[in-house]
Amino acid sequence: MAQETARSSRYRVVVTVGLLTDKYELTMLSAALRDGTGQRRTTFELFARRLPEGRRYGVVAGTGRLLDMLADFTFGDADLAVLAEFLDAQTMDFLRDFRFRADIDGYPEGELYFPGSPVLSVSGTFAECVLLETLALSVLNHDTAIASAAARMVSAAQGRTLIEMGSRRTHERAAVASARAAYVAGFDGTSNLEAARSAGVPALGTSAHAFTMLYAGPGGPDELAAFRAQVAALGVGTTLLVDTYDVTSGVENAIAAAGVQLGAVRIDSGDLGVLARRVRAQLDGLGATGTRIVVSGDLDEHAIAGLRAEPVDSYGVGTSLVTGSGAPTASMVYKLVEVDGTPVTKRSSHKESHGGAKAATRVMRRSGTIVEEVVHPAGAPPHLDEPARRVTVPLVRAGQVVADTAVADARARVAEGLVSLPWEGLKLSRGEPAVPTRIIEP
Secondary structure, X not given: OHHHHHHHHOOOOOOOHHHOOOHHHHHHHHHHHHHOHHHOEEEEEEEEOXXXXXXXXXXXXXXXXXXXXXXXOOOOHXXXXXXXXXXXXXXXXHHHOOOOOOEEEEOOOOOEEOOOOOOEEEXXXXXXXXXXXXXXXXXXXXXXXXXXXHHHHHHHHOOOEEEXXXXXXXXXXXXXXXXXXXXXXXXXXXXXXXXXXXXXXXXOOOOOHHHHHHOOEOOEOOHHHHHHHHHHHHOOOOEEEOOOOOHHHHHHHHHHHHOOOOOEEXXXXXXXXXXXXXHHHHHHHOOOOOOEEEEEOOOOHHHHHHOOOOOOOXXXXXXXXXXXXXXXXXXXXXXXXXXXXXXXXXXXXXXXXXXXXXXXXXXXXXXXXXXXXXXXXXXXXXXXXOOEEXXXXXXXXXXXXXXXXXXXXXXXXXXXXXXXXXXXXXXXXXXXXXXXXXXXXX
């Protein structure tokens, strides 16, 4: 009996997409089905009223993940058994047969966004649209926050390699989504193997301090033996971690183990700028002129920018990317903006919304630099004399995904977007949004 209790109380890593929602979505659904308003035609809009403090742009991420989850957004018998505690029979029957069949328009993954940008517009019955609220916000708020922080780091690195290494600093599932979002924003790879499997993110990494310390014996540390073992297993192109004991002796042992063809050395602590200069001079003096230097250890975009003048080839970023301090929430909301073709507006102080289904057109100079984000009624694009591009595209029609969700294409959009920002938009200092948003009311 005790064994049975222990087994039943054990945490199971089984996630039902339909239950990745808040209870009040289902209680609203129940009330709306009861009086018939659940069938009214509605449009909900997902947007951010403002950017995180000091940020000048945001990067839309998570759209592909959300669209891929729609097919699994269902309610099986086991799920319904949980919901039976508070839902009526009519609502249970609705959920038993539920499949998302609404339409979604929005910004493709990897597009830049600004305050008021209609990142997603979900149109269908109230019953089906309201169910998507929590899932859409959960996915896009998380991934967009990570991608927006990662894009700033990509700009700061100025073409140098960036490795996402945050798995040990966040929830195990968030780690996978974080690695994917960072890759969308321009990172080169991740330490997370599930992100490599599920999202195609290149997996990178070799060893930690524990491996070097494993070779300590009665006579003391044997760093050279640890390095020789790693080189024997992974080849001379590997990266050896040289700061477990002393960086200078670590570099000497690294070259002794691998020779001057050693791929890279990594420094994970100390004054990274000073150490990088010392290590570069030492490597060059030993003839290892092609050996790269990788640095890691609580790096953020400001630290990366501060190391631009140093002989650093790659950065490993973890904590400041995947935690709230480095990637503040995107603060996106999901609001009802239209009922049966009539715009509806929320007027709460500091939480206002603009009514009506919307789309966005981006105005640019002939050079390609973005000048303005124009948000307008969905069926009424404005007449513009300047070059412009429609940002809003169809994503889902009658529940079927019609948009490209490839991660490679999302990466390309981020790269193109960063190039198109006004030069001041890439500053790391606090400032206003790089591009103004103009909203045309219906």
